[in-house]
Amino acid sequence: MTRKYLMAGNWKMHKTVKEAQAYVETFLPLVKEETEREIMLAPSFTALYALADLLKDTNVVLGAQNCHWEDEGAFTGEVSPKMLAELGVTYVIIGHSERRHIFGETDEVIRGKIEAALRHGLRPIMCVGETLDERVAGDTMVVLERQLREGLKGFSAADLKNLVLAYEPVWAIGTGKTATPEIAQEAHAFCRKILSDMFGDDFAQSIRILYGGSVKPENVVGLMAQTDIDGALVGGASLSPESFSRIVCFGRET
Numbered sequence: 001m002t003r004k005y006l007m008a009g010n011w012k013m014h015k016t017v018k019e020a021q022a023y024v025e026t027f028l029p030l031v032k033e034e035t036e037r038e039i040m041l042a043p044s045f046t047a048l049y050a051l052a053d054l055l056k057d058t059n060v061v062l063g064a065q066n067c068h069w070e071d072e073g074a075f076t077g078e079v080s081p082k083m084l085a086e087l088g089v090t091y092v093i094i095g096h097s098e099r100r101h102i103f104g105e106t107d108e109v110i111r112g113k114i115e116a117a118l119r120h121g122l123r124p125i126m127c128v129g130e131t132l133d134e135r136v137a138g139d140t141m142v143v144l145e146r147q148l149r150e151g152l153k154g155f156s157a158a159d160l161k162n163l164v165l166a167y168e169p170v171w172a173i174g175t176g177k178t179a180t181p182e183i184a185q186e187a188h189a190f191c192r193k194i195l196s197d198m199f200g201d202d203f204a205q206s207i208r209i210l211y212g213g214s215v216k217p218e219n220v221v222g223l224m225a226q227t228d229i230d231g232a233l234v235g236g237a238s239l240s241p242e243s244f245s246r247i248v249c250f251g252r253e254t
């Protein structure tokens with residue numbers, strides 16, 4: 001089974017609308033030959049509308065960093081998947097470790113958000129990953145299994161055909177400490193085994209699992225060479241069009 005690489009930039013809380021527009025103008029020519037890999041940019045909510053226009057008819061799709069689980073209602077400060085779908089957003093990151101750990105999102109909340117995203121035709125990028133304490137305690141696989149089983153409880157394989165998973169070890173996010181390709185591969189293979197157990201092997205083999213955590217132009221090749229790594233979710237190194245384009249086009253540089 002061949003899975004198409006998804007190279008995804010998560011800008012987190014960076015870039016104004018003007019900065020986002022300037023980035024895209026530099027970035028698009030740098031990646032325009034890259035048609036075999038999917039490319040995604042997830043700006044702040046405030047820049048989505050402007051970027052939707054600039055990315056129309058290009059090889060780069062738009063992602064959002066979060067969404068609510070309801071379509072509308074009295075939820076001050078929240079953005080619904082219905083609003084994102086209207087803008088032409090393709091992917092939505094759900095359950096990022098910063099959402100789990102800073103904003104207290106639980107597996108149950110994450111499940112509701114995945115359900116809401118799918119209802120509006122958005123492709124969820126569900127994030128899982130252990131903290132340093134959990135890894136040191138030997139609990140990595142227990143945590144990953146719980147996040148997957150709880151977050152995906154009640155769905156069928158057909159419901160989840162547009163799901164993307166992202167393994168982001170919390171200790172590797174923004175720290176400059178990347179998981180070695182072997183550590184990442186072990187966690188990815190484990191996640192795929194759990195997906196196979198939950199939804200069958202055909203499903204598990206079809207789902208892309210991205211790696212995230214200090215991905216850079218210098219380490220992307222080794223990570224992407226692993227059997228179960230199908231792309232990258234990039235924070236810091238996606239903030240510069242030059243470095244993100246080198247990540248997107250890994251292995252193709254002359």
Ligand code: 13P
Binds near residue numbers: 174176213
């Ligand atoms: P960094 O690439 O900055 O470590 O962030 C990873 C991440 O959290 C992407 O979602």
